[in-house]
Amino acid sequence: MKTKTIITLPLIVLLFSALTAFREPAAAPVDHGAYDQLLRKHVDAKGLVDYKGFKKDEKAFNQYLDMLSKNPPTASWPKNEQMAYWINAYNAYTIRLILDHYPLKSIKDIGSSIKIPFVTTPWAKKFIKIGNETISLDNIEHGTLRKKFDDPRIHFALVCASISCPRLRNEAFTADKLDKQLDDQGSDFLNNASKNKIGKDAAQLSKYFDWYKGDWNDNGQSVVKWVNKYANTKISPSTKISFLDYNWNLNEQ
Template sequence: MIKLFIYYSILLINLSCGSSGLGQSGTNPPSHTSFDQLLQAHVNEQGKVDYNGFNADMDKLDIYLTLLSTNPPDRDTWSEAEQLAYWINAYNAFTIKLILKHYPVKSIKDIKPRLNIPLVNTVWHLEFFEIGGKPASLDEIEHKILRKEFNEPRIHFAINCASVSCPQLMNHAYSANNLDAQLEQAAQAFINNPKHNTLDNKQAELSPLFSWFKEDFTRDGSLVEFINQYADKHLSKEAKISFKDYNWSLNE
């Protein structure tokens, strides 16, 4: 209970620290085609990742990451879909890079910062890449940009933390042109996957994501109402909700 309280406190701090400074004027949305090709080559339909395959294509991945680093979103000229596609792809691509830097590793949580303060300074706070010449972390992308700047709860089904219990890494890149359909697909795939969520009319055992980020899922209604938008088996309003354990094993 204490650890959970600390975790939520950190999330609130992250969201109250102002918007991220990651961004740059005068840029154009980069192509995500090369990342799409890498995902198709090294991620299967179930979201299992061939990290050895990615490692063999490290040069191609690095070229794409450089493209992202040097073309951060211009908030004034890019559409919301272009910005969202950029940040989702950036989160997923840099997560893959992080795993490759430490591979073989059994879990992303085995990657420790030099100063290891549990739940305060974690692997997600590592500033191991740059966006627009500024040090950046996965935590900043998730909490200060995706969660703070966009009212889009479906991002939680699109970004991947390289773990078994995460929403699966899709074997395609996200694109502005198809973003809404891709987010719908990701939401439906995750919510209806019994590995992540066990749904019955009167009760549901849900992924901890729905507990950790309940605020994001209930901005326009209840948690049950949100889930029922995508669930094949609808929950009653009085459904008893519990949460599964989270498996942090690597998604390979």
């Protein structure tokens, strides 16, 4: 005769407690303070970078990157924590990429030195270890930030180490200040005459507004609306818009 095993409610609670006791606690959002200090030390008010200075502080810089690598964002992190992490990671690993090939005149020069089949740009090179994955700058920008967060202001924050890029902030992005920082980046970018030349009748805009036109037109927005959100000089749908040539020279002091 078979005996039945009766699982009582107290036993279920005990089993559940035993199982959950072995779970690792959810990872807390990371502290970007070390990166903030490096940016304040080696990036000027114009966003130009002292790459030689970063080289001298390479140990501290690598420790920050290692911390990012070992602490990928989880779904439990607030949205702004996740965004700040990925924006900082993109910009920091871009600096790391430049240091790996320094000295050079342009990030685009790195493309010819990559000996990986079907990889011809530095943005496609998978050299970034985040958790158990090895990813590229393209993966961060297009696969995570643009895809997951749907906020075109990231284009004002991601810096490709070039003169025509937005200014690299000399502070880290943080969750508590993220909205203000992104708006500040938008204002700085649109009112910088070397990146956008805006007049009421004609505007020469950054290539960003051409390359990512789909992003700017999402959710009932438009290039005109985004420009007017931040630019001191306002434009209209009748304003003649063209796009400036992109300066890929290194954003070096």
